[in-house]
Amino acid sequence: xxxxxxxxxxxxxxxxxxxxxxxxxxxxxxxxxxxxxxxxxxxxxxxxxxxxxxxxxxxxxxxxxxxxxxxxxxxxxxxxxxxxxxxxxxxxxxxxxxxxxxxxxxxxxxxxxxxxxxxxxxxxxxxxxxxxxxxxxxxxxxxxxxxxxxxxxxxxxxxxxxxxxxxxxxxxxxxxxxxxxxxxxxxxxxxxxxxxxxxxxxxxxxxxxxxxxxxxxxxxxxxxxxxxxxxxxxxxxxxxxxxxxxxxxxxxxxxxxxxxxxxxxxxxxxxxxxxxxxxxxxxxxxxxxxxxxxxxxxxxxxxxxxxxxxxxxxxxxxxxxxxxxxxxxxxxxxxxxxxxxxxxxxxxxxxxxxxxxxxxxxxxxxxxxxxxxxxxxxxxxxxxxxxxxxxxxxxxxxxxxxxxxxxxxxxxxxxxxxxxxxxxxxxxxxxxxxxxxxxxxxxxxxxxxxxxxxxxxxxxxxxxxxxxxxxxxxxxxxxxxxxxxxxxxxxxxxxxxxxxxxxxxxxxxxxxx
Amino acid sequence: xxxxxxxxxxxxxxxxxxxxxxxxxxxxxxxxxxxxxxxxxxxxxxxxxxxxxxxxxxxxxxxxxxxxxxxxxxxxxxxxxxxxxxxxxxxxxxxxxxxxxxxxxxxxxxxxxxxxxxxxxxxxxxxxxxxxxxxxxxxxxxxxxxxxxxxxxxxxxxxxxxxxxxxxxxxxxxxxxxxxxxxxxxxxxxxxxxxxxxxxxxxxxxxxxxxxxxxxxxxxxxxxxxxxxxxxxxxxxxxxxxxxxxxxxxxxxxxxxxxxxxxxxxxxxxxx
Ligand SMILES: Nc1ncnc2c1ncn2[C@@H]1O[C@H](COP(=O)(O)OP(=O)(O)O)[C@@H](O)[C@H]1O
Ligand SMILES: [Mg+2]
Numbered sequence: 001x002x003x004x005x006x007x008x009x010x011x012x013x014x015x016x017x018x019x020x021x022x023x024x025x026x027x028x029x030x031x032x033x034x035x036x037x038x039x040x041x042x043x044x045x046x047x048x049x050x051x052x053x054x055x056x057x058x059x060x061x062x063x064x065x066x067x068x069x070x071x072x073x074x075x076x077x078x079x080x081x082x083x084x085x086x087x088x089x090x091x092x093x094x095x096x097x098x099x100x101x102x103x104x105x106x107x108x109x110x111x112x113x114x115x116x117x118x119x120x121x122x123x124x125x126x127x128x129x130x131x132x133x134x135x136x137x138x139x140x141x142x143x144x145x146x147x148x149x150x151x152x153x154x155x156x157x158x159x160x161x162x163x164x165x166x167x168x169x170x171x172x173x174x175x176x177x178x179x180x181x182x183x184x185x186x187x188x189x190x191x192x193x194x195x196x197x198x199x200x201x202x203x204x205x206x207x208x209x210x211x212x213x214x215x216x217x218x219x220x221x222x223x224x225x226x227x228x229x230x231x232x233x234x235x236x237x238x239x240x241x242x243x244x245x246x247x248x249x250x251x252x253x254x255x256x257x258x259x260x261x262x263x264x265x266x267x268x269x270x271x272x273x274x275x276x277x278x279x280x281x282x283x284x285x286x287x288x289x290x291x292x293x294x295x296x297x298x299x300x301x302x303x304x305x306x307x308x309x310x311x312x313x314x315x316x317x318x319x320x321x322x323x324x325x326x327x328x329x330x331x332x333x334x335x336x337x338x339x340x341x342x343x344x345x346x347x348x349x350x351x352x353x354x355x356x357x358x359x360x361x362x363x364x365x366x367x368x369x370x371x372x373x374x375x376x377x378x379x380x381x382x383x384x385x386x387x388x389x390x391x392x393x394x395x396x397x398x399x400x401x402x403x404x405x406x407x408x409x410x411x412x413x414x415x416x417x418x419x420x421x422x423x424x425x426x427x428x429x430x431x432x433x434x435x436x437x438x439x440x441x442x443x444x445x446x447x448x449x450x451x452x453x454x455x456x457x458x459x460x461x462x463x464x465x466x467x468x469x470x471x472x473x474x475x476x477x478x479x480x481x482x483x484x485x486x487x488x489x490x491x492x493x494x495x496x497x498x499x500x501x502x503x504x505x506x507x508x509x510x511x512x513x
Numbered sequence: 514x515x516x517x518x519x520x521x522x523x524x525x526x527x528x529x530x531x532x533x534x535x536x537x538x539x540x541x542x543x544x545x546x547x548x549x550x551x552x553x554x555x556x557x558x559x560x561x562x563x564x565x566x567x568x569x570x571x572x573x574x575x576x577x578x579x580x581x582x583x584x585x586x587x588x589x590x591x592x593x594x595x596x597x598x599x600x601x602x603x604x605x606x607x608x609x610x611x612x613x614x615x616x617x618x619x620x621x622x623x624x625x626x627x628x629x630x631x632x633x634x635x636x637x638x639x640x641x642x643x644x645x646x647x648x649x650x651x652x653x654x655x656x657x658x659x660x661x662x663x664x665x666x667x668x669x670x671x672x673x674x675x676x677x678x679x680x681x682x683x684x685x686x687x688x689x690x691x692x693x694x695x696x697x698x699x700x701x702x703x704x705x706x707x708x709x710x711x712x713x714x715x716x717x718x719x720x721x722x723x724x725x726x727x728x729x730x731x732x733x734x735x736x737x738x739x740x741x742x743x744x745x746x747x748x749x750x751x752x753x754x755x756x757x758x759x760x761x762x763x764x765x766x767x768x769x770x771x772x773x774x775x776x777x778x779x780x781x782x783x784x785x
Contacts, residue, residue, distance in 0.1 A: 294592065381629035384587060385691070389642035389698060390619040393590075399641070400631055 040483040047476030048242030050227040050235045053113045053125060055209060056084070056099060057106040064097055065113055065125050065209035069472075074100055085473075087115070087123030088208055095122070096472060111229040112145070114206065117222040119252065122473065124214055126206035134201035148204055148224060155199055155218065162195045246480060251435065251460070260481055266352075266432075266454035267488055269440060271421045273356035274363065275413055281360070282367025282416075283402075283409055289368070290375040291397060303372075310365035318426030321358030326350055326430055346451050350431030352440050353450035358430045359423060363416035370415060374408020375401065403503075410500035414493055421489045424458035432459045434467070457485040528760040528772040530749065531560060534604070538563040538702055538732040539584065544598035546579060546588070546756075553579045555756040556598070561702075566724060566733045568747035568764065570740060572779070576756040577736040581704045584734070585621040586614050602702070619646075622700035626707045628687035630679035630694070635671050638679045638690055642698035657697055665693035666723050685716025692723065702732045709742065721746045740780055744768050752776050 051067045058064070066084035074081040080101045088094035116124040131144040131151070139147045165188060173185045202218040225238060249259030285306075293299045330347035338346040347353070378401055386396040424432075433453035440452040461481045464474040534540065537560035546554040553576045561567050569577045579588075586607060588594045600607050607617055619642065630638050639658045643649055649657070658675075662668040667689045671682070679690055688708060695703060705724070709717040724733055724746050737743050743750050744764060751761040752775075760767060760776040771777045 379629070381625055381627060382631065384623075384625065385629040385631065386641070387587065387590075388585060388618055388623040388625075389645065389694065390615040391642075391645055392615055395645055404632055 037483075037486070040479050040486065043476060044480035044483040045243070047480055048239045048246065050115075050225060050230060050238045052109055053115060053227050054084070055108045055110050055113065056104055057108075058099065059103050059105060063209040064099070066097060067115075071101075078102075085123070086209075087125040088121075088214060089123075090121045091208065091212060091214065109228045111226060113228055114145070114224055114226050116204070116206065116216055116224045118216060118220045119222060120220060124206055124208075124216060126208040126214060128204060129207040129213070130205040132203050132205070134198075136201075144204075145226070151202060151218070152221075152224065158195055158199045162192065162199070165192055165195065246477075247484075260455075260457065260460055260477075260484065263455040263457045263460040263481070264484065264488065266440070267421060267457045267485070268492070270352060270356050270359070270427075270454060270456065271417055271492060273352065274359045274420050275417060277356055277360035278363050278367050278416055279409070279413055282364050282412060283371050285364070286368045286371035286375060287397065287402075290372050291393075291401065306365050306368050310369065314362055314423050315425040315429075317358055317362040318429035321354055321361070321426060321430040322350070325354040325357055330354060350429065350453060351451045352431060352454050355427050355431035355454070358426050359420040362423065362426065363420050366415045366419060367409070367412035370412030371405060371409045374405040374411070377408070378404050406503045407500045410496055410503065414496040414500070417492045417496060418489060421492060422458060422485070424456065424462060427456055427459060432456045434459075434463050457481055457488065461485065528762070528776075529559065529758060530761050530763065532562045534560070536562055538603060539734075540601040540604075542599050542601070544580075544583065544596070544600065546576075546583060546594060546596045548591075549593045549595075553756050554583070557756075557758050559751060559758055559761055561732060561734060562749060563732050564728055564730065565748040566728050566735055566746055568735045568737060568743035568750045569753060570737060570743050570750060570779075571753035571759075573738060575753045577753060578706050579756075580753070581623065581706050581734065581736055584702070584704055585618045585623050587623070589614060615645075619698045620700055621702045621704060622695035622698065623704040624688070624691050624695055624706065624708050627711045628684055628691050630682070630687050630690050632678065632680060634676045635679050635682070635690060636675040639694050639697050641694060646698070661693040661697035662690075664696050664727070665689045666719060666726075667693055683716070685712050685719060688712060688716070688720060689723065692720075696727075700731065702734065703727065705733065705735045707736055707738065710737070710739070717742070740768070752779060754779070 053065055053067055055063065055065045064084060064086055066086035069083040069085055071080045071082045073079075082099050082101060082104075084097045084099060086094060086097050110127075112127055114126060114128045118124060128144045128148065130138055130140045131148045132138050133147070133151065169188045170185065170192070173181050173188065200219070204216050204218070204221070204224075206214040206216065208214055223241075227235070230238065246259045247264065248261050250262055251260065252258030289299060289303060289306075293302075326347075326349060330345070330349065330351075334346050334348040382400055382404065383396055386400045387393075391399065431453055433455055435455070440449045440454050441447060461478050464481065465478045539561040541557055541559050541561075544554055544557040545552070557580065569580065571577055582588050583596065583600060584607075588596065596608075602617070602621065605612070607621075631641060633641070636658060639661055640654060643654050643657060659668060659672075662671065667686060670686060671677075671690075679687065682690060688711075692703075692708075708724075709720045712720065721742065724735065727733060728748075735743070735747060747764045749761065750764045750767045752759045752767065752771075754775060760771060760773050762772070767776065768780060771780060
C-alpha cells in the first residue's frame with residue numbers, strides 16, 4: 001500500500017480572473033504578515049541599539065541632551081516638532097521633551113555625553129563630572145570615565161564571584177547539617193560578607209545639559225555608556241548585552257523597563273503543562289469517539305458539539321475556569337488541605353495549575369478533532385490485519401492504530417499550543433500576574449509550584465502597553481515582547497513539527513499536512 | 514426470531530459434496546447471517562476438507578467475504594450482524610463462550626484483498642503476531658520469522674533488508690509478506706479473500722504457486738471471482754449465489770460438468 005501522489009485539480013495558471021484573484025490574496029496575506037514581523041523586529045530589536053545622544057541648543061540659550069525619538073507636525077500647524085528622550089526623570093521637567101525644529105539653534109554630538117541606566121528613575125543623561133570611589137576619593141575631569149569603567153568591570157567580577165559562591169558553595173552546604181558543613185558554611189558567609197562590602201559604596205556625579213548636578217550611587221547603576229564615542233562594534237556588543245538582559249532579567253519600573261524572563265518562563269511552562277494535560281484527554285476522547293462508541297446518532301451529536309466547542313470565545317472558558325477550578329475545586333482543596341493558611345487562599349486563587357487546566361479545556365476540541373481525523377484516515381484493513389493475527393482490541397489500538405495516528409495527534413497538539421500560547425483573556429481570570437518575579441519552578445520542594453501565579457508574555461504586552469506609568473517608554477518593550485511571543489510560539493510549534501516529522505518518517509506516510 | 518422466514522430453494526443435496534468428519538477441518542451447519550435486516554448468508558451447510566484448497570466463487574455481493582469473516586469471527590465487532598447456525602473447527606464450535614477469539618484467529622489466519630502490511634519494518638511485521646503471544650526468545654522468534662518468510666517464498670527477496678519499511682515492498686511482495694506474517698503464528702486454516710485481485714499477473718502466479726505449496730500442511734479457503742484462478746489452484750470449488758450455496762464439487766467436475774443450470778450459466782458467463 002504505497003501512498004499515492006496526490007493529484008489535485010488546479011485552476012489553470014495564467015487563465016481567468018479567478019487565478020489572479022486567488023494569487024493576489026495569497027500575496028497580500030503574505031505581505032501583511034511580513035510587514036507585521038518587520039515592524040515588530042525593527043521596533044523591538046532597534047530599541048536595544050545604542051542610539052546617538054544629541055546636545056541641542058535652543059533659542060534663549062537653553063540646552064538639552066537626549067535621544068531623538070520621532071518627529072510629528074506641530075499642533076499649531078507650522079513646522080515640525082521633535083520628541084527627545086532626555087531621561088533624568090527625578091529632575092524637574094525630565095524624561096521627555098518636545099522641541100520645535102524652528103527653535104533649535106545647533107545640534108552636536110559630544111563624545112563625552114554619558115547615558116546611565118539606573119535601577120530606579122530609568123535613564124540619566126549628562127556629562128560625567130566626577131567619580132567617587134568606595135573609599136571616598138574623588139576623581140574629576142578626564143580621568144573620571146576610565147576610573148568608572150575600571151570600577152564597573154571590577155564590580156562585574158565581584159558579582160560573578162558572589163553568585164558562584166552562593167550557588168556552588170552555600171546552597172549545597174545549606175542542605176547538609178553536620179559539624180564540618182556548619183563550619184564551612186560559616187566561612188562561606190564570611191567570604192560573602194567580604195564580597196558584599198567590597199562591592200558597596202561609590203557614586204558618580206553627572207552634570208546635566210542645563211547645568212544641574214545628579215548623583216548616582218553605584219548600587220543604583222545598571223550600566224553606563226558613551227554612545228557618541230562608541231564604534232559600531234561597541235554598539236553591537238552593547239546591543240547584544242541589551243537583548244540578553246531583556247531575555248534573562250526580570251521587569252523593572254512597573255513593567256516598563258527591564259527584561260521579561262519570568263514571562264517567557266511562565267508562558268512556556270504554562271503551555272507545556274497545558275499540552276501534558278490536554279493530550280491524554282483529547283486522545284482518549286478521540287479514541288472513544290472513533291474506535292469504541294457505537295457510531296449512532298448520539299455519537300454524531302457529540303462530535304458536532306465538540307467541533308462547536310472550539311468556537312466558544314476564550315473568555316467564556318476563563319469564566320468557567322474561575323468559577324469551577326479556582327472557586328470550586330480550589331476553594332475545596334484549600335479547606336481540606338491548606339486550612340492553616342486560610343483565609344489567604346492557596347489553590348483558591350488563580351494560579352499556574354488552573355490556568356493550564358483552563359487552556360487545556362479550551363484546546364481540547366482541537367486535539368480531539370485532529371486525532372479523530374487521523375484515526376479516521378487509518379484504513380480498516382490495518383485494524384482487521386491486527387485482529388486477524390490474534391490481537392485484542394487494546395493491542396490493535398496500542399500497537400497499530402495509535403502509532404499510525406501519532407502524527408495526527410501531534411498536529412492536534414501543535415494547533416493547541418499555537419492557540420494556547422496566544423491566549424490572554426482567560427488567563428487574566430485564572431492566574432496570570434502583572435508581576436511575579438518568583439518563577440513557579442525553584443529549588444524548594446516540590447520544585448514545581450502549581451499554585452503560584454505566573455507571568456505571561458501576552459499579558460505582559462497588555463500590561464506594559466496600557467497600564468504602565470509611561471507608555472512612551474514602554475512601547476519599544478511592547479514591540480520586543482510581541483516579537484518574542486511570536487518567536488516563542490514559533491519555537492514551540494517547530495519542536496512539535498519536528499517531532500511529528502520524526503514520527504511520520506518512522507511510521508510511513510499516512511499524514512496529511 | 515428466525516432469520517430465514519422461508520426456504521426459497523431447498524439445497525440440492527446431489528450437487529453438494531460432503532466429506533467425512535475426520536477428513537474435514539471446518540464444518541458449517543445451517544449458517545445464516547444478516548447485516549441488520551439485510552440477509553447476506555442463507556442457511557449454508559458444508560464441510561471444508563483438511564489440507565486441501567477449497568475455492569468459493571460467485572458473483573460480487575453473493576456473500577463470499579461475509580462467509581470467510583464468519584470463519585475467524587471478524588464479525589464480532591459489528592453489532593449489526595445477526596448470525597444463526599454453527600461453525601465447527603476440528604469438531605469444536607468456534608462461537609462457544611469458552612473459545613478465545615484471539616486463539617481462534619491464530620488458528621484460522623486471514624489474508625485480505627489488498628495487502629495490509631503494518632507501517633513497520635519487514636521483520637516487525639512478521640514478528641507482530643509472535644510478539645503478541647510473547648514467551649519466545651529472540652533467537653527462536655528470528656528462526657520462525659525466517660521459516661515463515663521462506664514458506665511465503667519471500668525470504669530470498671528480503672533477507673538483506675529485514676529492517677526496511679514493509680511499505681517499500683511491491684504489491685505482490687507485500688501480499689506475500691502478509692501471508693508470511695499470518696503463517697508465523699502457526700495457523701491450521703488459512704483464509705484468503707481474493708488475495709491476488711489487486712496484483713499484476715506475475716505476482717498473481719507467485720501467490721497461486723504459494724497456495725499450492727502451502728496445502729501440504731494447511732487447509733486453505735480461497736475466495737476469488739477469477740474462475741481460471743479457482744480452476745488452477747483449488748481442489749474443490751463451491752459456487753455461491755445470493756447468500757446460498759448452489760453447487761459444491763471437485764473443481765474439475767464443477768468447471769467441466771456442472772450439475773445445475775445456474776452454475777453452468779455462471780461459469781460460462783451467462784448470468785441469470
Ligand atoms: N459491513 C456490512 N454492512 C452491511 N452490509 C454488508 C456489509 N458487508 C457486506 N455487506 C453486504 O452483504 C452482501 C455480501 O457481501 P460480501 O460478503 O462482501 O460479498 P462478496 O465478497 O461475495 O462480494 C452484499 O450485499 C453486501 O452489500
Ligand atoms: Mg468480497
